[in-house]
Amino acid sequence: MSLRVTRVEQFAGSVPSRARAVAQLRGSLNDTLSAVQFGVTVASLALGWLGEPALAPLIERPLHGLPHSQVFAHAISAVIALPALPIFRSSWASWFQNRSHSASQSSLRWG
Numbered sequence: 001m002s003l004r005v006t007r008v009e010q011f012a013g014s015v016p017s018r019a020r021a022v023a024q025l026r027g028s029l030n031d032t033l034s035a036v037q038f039g040v041t042v043a044s045l046a047l048g049w050l051g052e053p054a055l056a057p058l059i060e061r062p063l064h065g066l067p068h069s070q071v072f073a074h075a076i077s078a079v080i081a082l083p084a085l086p087i088f089r090s091s092w093a094s095w096f097q098n099r100s101h102s103a104s105q106s107s108l109r110w111g
Helices: 005-014 016-027 029-060 069-110
Strands: none
Touching: 005 016, 016 029, 029 069
16 A cells, blocks of 8 residues: 655645645554454454344254254354354445446546
8 A cells, every 4th residue: 555745745735634634644554554454353243243143043943853953053153154244244345345436437437
């Protein structure tokens, strides 16, 4: 990731308050990226944790005849939900980002 200082200086001439924020972020880029990565990780884990109870009833139906089927269903859904839901969220976010980028590029061409 790179950012040209000359570009920030040009930006400072047009929008000084935002340019100051960009300059501060540029000075602490490693800290900013680490904080963002931590936030994404926590959000992904929370999504999996919240999705597990929604997935458990779907898994419990086929296991209904087994003893302790509810326990097994929650264990299996936790193993599935914790990695699968964040991957789904990440894939969906990438798809949405690509779609919005394509839309903005087409508006630049036609606008």
